[in-house]
Amino acid sequence: MSALNVDVAIVGGGFGGSLLALALRRAGLRVALIDRGRHPRFVIGESSTPIANLVLKDLCREYDLPNVAPLAKYGTWQATHPQLVSGIKRGFSYFHHEAGQPFVADAKHSTELLVAASSSEQHSDTHWLRQDVDAFLFREAGAAGAICFEQCEVGEIEPVVGHVFNVPLKHRHVENVPHELRTRFVVDGSGEGRFLAQRLGIEDRTHELRTNSRTVFAHFANVTRWKRCLESRGIDTAEHPFDCDHAALHHVFDGGWMWQLRFNDETVSAGFVQDLNRSERPNLSAAAEWESWLRRFPAIREQFANANVVRPEGGLRSTGRLQRKLAHVVGGWWAMLPNTAGFIDALHSSGIAHTLCGIERLARILIRSLGRDDLESQLREYEHCVLAEVEMIDLLVSGCFAAMGDFRRFATATMLYFAAATSYERARLASGGEFRPAFLLANDEQWFVVVRRMCDRLYEARSIEQFEREMVEAIRPFNVVGLCDPNLRNMYRHSALPEN
Numbered sequence: 022m023s024a025l026n027v028d029v030a031i032v033g034g035g036f037g038g039s040l041l042a043l044a045l046r047r048a049g050l051r052v053a054l055i056d057r058g059r060h061p062r063f064v065i066g067e068s069s070t071p072i073a074n075l076v077l078k079d080l081c082r083e084y085d086l087p088n089v090a091p092l093a094k095y096g097t098w099q100a101t102h103p104q105l106v107s108g109i110k111r112g113f114s115y116f117h118h119e120a121g122q123p124f125v126a127d128a129k130h131s132t133e134l135l136v137a138a139s140s141s142e143q144h145s146d147t148h149w150l151r152q153d154v155d156a157f158l159f160r161e162a163g164a165a166g167a168i169c170f171e172q173c174e175v176g177e178i179e180p181v182v183g184h185v186f187n188v189p190l191k192h193r194h195v196e197n198v199p200h201e202l203r204t205r206f207v208v209d210g211s212g213e214g215r216f217l218a219q220r221l222g223i224e225d226r227t228h229e230l231r232t233n234s235r236t237v238f239a240h241f242a243n244v245t246r247w248k249r250c251l252e253s254r255g256i257d258t259a260e261h262p263f264d265c266d267h268a269a270l271h272h273v274f275d276g277g278w279m280w281q282l283r284f285n286d287e288t289v290s291a292g293f294v295q296d297l298n299r300s301e302r303p304n305l306s307a308a309a310e311w312e313s314w315l316r317r318f319p320a321i322r323e324q325f326a327n328a329n330v331v332r333p334e335g336g337l338r339s340t341g342r343l344q345r346k347l348a349h350v351v352g353g354w355w356a357m358l359p360n361t362a363g364f365i366d367a368l369h370s371s372g373i374a375h376t377l378c379g380i381e382r383l384a385r386i387l388i389r390s391l392g393r394d395d396l397e398s399q400l401r402e403y404e405h406c407v408l409a410e411v412e413m414i415d416l417l418v419s420g421c422f423a424a425m426g427d428f429r430r431f432a433t434a435t436m437l438y439f440a441a442a443t444s445y446e447r448a449r450l451a452s453g454g455e456f457r458p459a460f461l462l463a464n465d466e467q468w469f470v471v472v473r474r475m476c477d478r479l480y481e482a483r484s485i486e487q488f489e490r491e492m493v494e495a496i497r498p499f500n501v502v503g504l505c506d507p508n509l510r511n512m513y514r515h516s517a518l519p520e521n
């Protein structure tokens with residue numbers, strides 16, 4: 022039996038665990054990265070945002086990661102790593118559907134909302150084919166000196182002496198993996214695996230969340246472009262600020278929504294999300310449920326008329342409730358990455374950016390404070406921030422869910438998310454690298470008050486006109502890109518992040 026000594030053991034080698042490992046290695050810490058699976062493997066959660074790319078770029082600068090840096094923009098990604106499948110994401114597009122009806126549009130775009138995120142293809146955000154990106158980052162972590170284990174289970178973690186812990190490892194198939202790993206700190210990046218929550222019996226607080234949703238999803242080939250569907254129905258797309266398929270495309274309807282993310286290999290990640298606050302999970306197989314959604318929405322059915330599932334290997338996947346929130350995010354010798362501590366929903370693509378913000382904060386804490394007296398207080402601050410971010414995302418997303426049946430109300434509710442995101446982006450750009458605010462301004466008390474109030478007003482406001490007027494006033498201090506402008510008729514071009 023051999024023992025390995027490291028400073029930080031990271032459980033979970035998704036992109037989050039691997040990027041943290043890379044940052045810590047560059048700062049000279051000894052790192053082990055352990056995953057129970059094996060790369061490349063299918064993962065859902067693919068659409069990046071301007072915030073994600075700003076943070077990724079800063080992480081690459083701070084920790085000198087020239088191989089990873091090109092992934093922060095579509096143009097540099099294509100030039101440097103074309104073998105890693107990605108897709109162009111110029112922004113967010115939303116389309117309203119009525120069950121049993123064809124999709125209709127009008128000159129006011131009252132059933133459409135397009136919000137630009139990037140100003141050109143070159144500088145655009147991306148969809149990440151996660152199996153490619155995660156495998157790449159895992160390899161990069163190994164190349165930087167992290168000791169990487171795949172197909173490894175972690176046993177009971179026990180204190181050895183002082184601040185050193187024993188992390189027993191058991192490889193699923195190979196005998197000669199060290200059975201003992203000794204570490205000073207453990208990071209849980211296991212996501213829904215909830216590794217530490219299970220080991221330490223950490224209280225589950227999911228019941229506190231407002232959002233209550235689930236999904237059925239897969240990757241498909243032969244999905245007709247939505248733009249083509251619109252044009253074949255004579256719907257003019259000339260006023261769209263970007264190609265609506267080069268986006269996180271959302272089909273929105275009473276009781277749920279659907280995401281579509283198109284990759285360069287012409288496959289599409291797609292999933293129907295059901296609002297469990299409005300209806301119960303159907304007692305159907307994933308395939309039968311998928312068909313039942315398509316039957317309800319004829320325009321989407323048309324888009325999928327020739328589609329076939331290409332990933333994951335087992336076909337369509339169906340989930341229970343997606344949300345999670347834990348009572349604690351840190352302890353004296355451990356911390357969780359954001360996606361392990363809490364997750365809300367795919368709406369508005371907040372997950373990758375949230376994870377990256379957490380990596381940025383946690384890496385600095387571990388590099389500066391591991392082994393020092395202020396570690397615990399730093400970790401408490403991190404915990405406070407991550408939980409506030411989870412609460413903020415929950416408010417922003419649940420407000421939109423509540424309005425999904427009424428597109429005008431829904432479009433107004435999304436303005437809260439876009440105000441938070443664009444304010445954060447601009448503040449970060451202006452800060453020149455030393456940026457402190459929490460993701461989506463979750464540490465800004467004034468902003469929290471606005472979001473909580475407007476989520477309540479969503480139900481209370483007498484009319485949509487009144488709700489819209491109140492929204493304009495409420496977000497005014499945070500409205501840096503001209504949101505809530507009726508003259509733009511739901512077509513937001515100037516929300517795109519300035520080139521940087």
Ligand SMILES: Cc1cc2nc3c(=O)[nH]c(=O)nc-3n(C[C@H](O)[C@H](O)[C@H](O)COP(=O)(O)OP(=O)(O)OC[C@H]3O[C@@H](n4cnc5c(N)ncnc54)[C@H](O)[C@@H]3O)c2cc1C
Nearest residue numbers: 033035036037056057066067068211212214367370372373
């Ligand atoms: C349906 C859905 C759609 C989403 N869409 C988007 C989107 O469009 N945009 C976006 O930004 N975010 C999205 N997300 C969120 C996004 O998936 C997460 O933010 C992201 O996966 C976080 O990455 P991670 O590396 O922290 O965790 P994960 O990707 O969850 O990786 C966790 C890793 O830990 C490993 N693991 C688990 N348990 C153990 C264990 N006990 N021991 C060892 N290893 C373990 C797993 O094998 C895995 O490799 C979505 C999430 C869902 C559920």
